[in-house]
Amino acid sequence: MSRSVKVGLGARAYEVVIGRGLLDEAGARIAPFVTRRRAAVVSDETVWRLHGERLAGALERAGLAALPVVIPPGEQTKSWAGLADVSDRLLALELDRGDLIVAFGGGVVGDLAGFAAAIYKRGIDFVQVPTTLLAQVDSSVGGKTAIDTPQGKNLIGAFHQPRLVLADLSVLDTLADREMRAGYAEVIKYGLLGDFAFFEQLEARGGEVLAREPEALAAAVARSVEMKAEIVAEDEKEAGRRALLNLGHTFGHALEAETGYGEALLHGEAVGAGMALAFRFSARLGLCPAQDAERASRAIAAASLPTRLSDVRPEPFPADRLIAHMGQDKKAEGGRLTFILARRLGEAFVAKDVDPGPLRDFLLSEGASP
Numbered sequence: 001m002s003r004s005v006k007v008g009l010g011a012r013a014y015e016v017v018i019g020r021g022l023l024d025e026a027g028a029r030i031a032p033f034v035t036r037r038r039a040a041v042v043s044d045e046t047v048w049r050l051h052g053e054r055l056a057g058a059l060e061r062a063g064l065a066a067l068p069v070v071i072p073p074g075e076q077t078k079s080w081a082g083l084a085d086v087s088d089r090l091l092a093l094e095l096d097r098g099d100l101i102v103a104f105g106g107g108v109v110g111d112l113a114g115f116a117a118a119i120y121k122r123g124i125d126f127v128q129v130p131t132t133l134l135a136q137v138d139s140s141v142g143g144k145t146a147i148d149t150p151q152g153k154n155l156i157g158a159f160h161q162p163r164l165v166l167a168d169l170s171v172l173d174t175l176a177d178r179e180m181r182a183g184y185a186e187v188i189k190y191g192l193l194g195d196f197a198f199f200e201q202l203e204a205r206g207g208e209v210l211a212r213e214p215e216a217l218a219a220a221v222a223r224s225v226e227m228k229a230e231i232v233a234e235d236e237k238e239a240g241r242r243a244l245l246n247l248g249h250t251f252g253h254a255l256e257a258e259t260g261y262g263e264a265l266l267h268g269e270a271v272g273a274g275m276a277l278a279f280r281f282s283a284r285l286g287l288c289p290a291q292d293a294e295r296a297s298r299a300i301a302a303a304s305l306p307t308r309l310s311d312v313r314p315e316p317f318p319a320d321r322l323i324a325h326m327g328q329d330k331k332a333e334g335g336r337l338t339f340i341l342a343r344r345l346g347e348a349f350v351a352k353d354v355d356p357g358p359l360r361d362f363l364l365s366e367g368a369s370p
């Protein structure tokens with residue numbers, strides 16, 4: 001059984017289909033979006049080795065040629081060099097606007113292939129086939145595509161919506177536990193930012209989601225996608241409410257930049273720590289009850305995600321370096337910092353013009369070095 005969530009964007013609306021076994025139906029589901037019967041499948045080596053045959057077979061059964069563009073796994077490929085490599089290989093395939101790109105992998109592949117699709121011949125259609133929990137609940141939906149640069153995370157990119165998202169829950173069977181936990185951070189995010197009842201369900205049944213119990217997993221993915229679809233449909237280009245999806249990311253992206261975008265700290269782990277910090281910062285500013293901040297932290301820690309700077313690494317992060325990274329955040333305006341802060345569990349809000357003084361004091365109180 002599959003469920004479908006619509007991202008209501010008028011002429012660019014699309015469905016996110018969630019269910020087990022969708023990979024085997026991918027050809028029939030994707031074919032209506034390809035006029036020239038060719039699909040370039042951008043994937044990473046791990047995903048392609050584990051699941052490539054299944055996807056390619058399904059595409060071929062529907063009469064589509066599957067042209068693999070396989071890249072090394074890991075955040076490092078979401079870079080200028082990675083973008084050049086993928087673009088060159090798409091050009092070598094002589095892909096044209098009647099063809100399609102399929103982003104088959106986690107958020108790294110989705111963001112990179114999606115950005116390549118946005119700029120290749122000034123824009124070509126693409127479909128997301130997300131294979132990590134994080135990609136299924138978050139990155140495959142909403143059209144944010146980007147690469148990282150030495151200056152910061154996702155600083156070069158474009159909004160480019162997919163034509164379809166196929167989230168096959170069965171591919172998560174092969175995902176490492178650490179990657180499940182990282183993806184789960186973005187799941188808790190939805191509860192924390194806007195749905196207290198969902199947060200309470202995750203407190204009670206989060207372990208079942210992490211253990212991939214089919215019903216709990218399907219329900220958590222579906223609720224996450226519903227929330228993201230609703231927010232994106234209202235504010236596609238982050239003029240306002242969409243920024244709530246950035247809860248934990250101003251802190252999190254700074255930690256990712258400081259740790260060098262890699263295995264040391266996965267994006268979802270950074271978001272886990274970032275959300276705990278955002279709640280404690282809100283409490284310190286008197287905006288949110290301290291017990292809500294503690295409860296948010298407990299729920300994040302229950303998934304063995306970091307909630308403190310010292311959980312990320314033992315040596316202190318220099319406060320001023322973290323604040324400098326935050327200045328590169330896309331929500332910052334004219335050097336003034338914007339944060340997503342909390343009023344309570346299930347209610348986040350956009351706080352513009354956050355004073356760096358109290359922020360620095362807060363980071364020092366959290367163990368950052370002067």
Ligand SMILES: NC(=O)c1ccc[n+]([C@@H]2O[C@H](COP(=O)([O-])OP(=O)(O)OC[C@H]3O[C@@H](n4cnc5c(N)ncnc54)[C@H](O)[C@@H]3O)[C@@H](O)[C@H]2O)c1
Pocket residue numbers: 044045046047050073074075078105106107108109111131132133134135138139140141142143144145154171172173174175176179182183266267268
């Ligand atoms: N565009 C957005 O809205 C958005 C939202 C959230 C995160 N992101 C981005 O997503 C990226 C993180 O994505 P991610 O956490 O999916 O990481 P990822 O794409 O690096 O995948 C994690 C690891 O899991 C492996 N993998 C993927 N699917 C697998 C499977 N089914 N079985 C076994 N191994 C599998 C990959 O090879 C990789 O080693 C970050 O760059 C982040 O900035 C983007």
Ligand SMILES: O=C(O)C(=O)C[C@@H](O)[C@H](O)[C@H](O)COP(=O)(O)O
Pocket residue numbers: 138142144153154186238242243245246249330
């Ligand atoms: O879709 C969004 O909007 C999000 O903010 C989702 C985030 O989880 C994601 O990590 C996103 O890439 C961060 O956005 P950015 O604009 O800060 O790069």
Ligand SMILES: [Zn+2]
Pocket residue numbers: 138186249267271
């Ligand atoms: Zn994120």
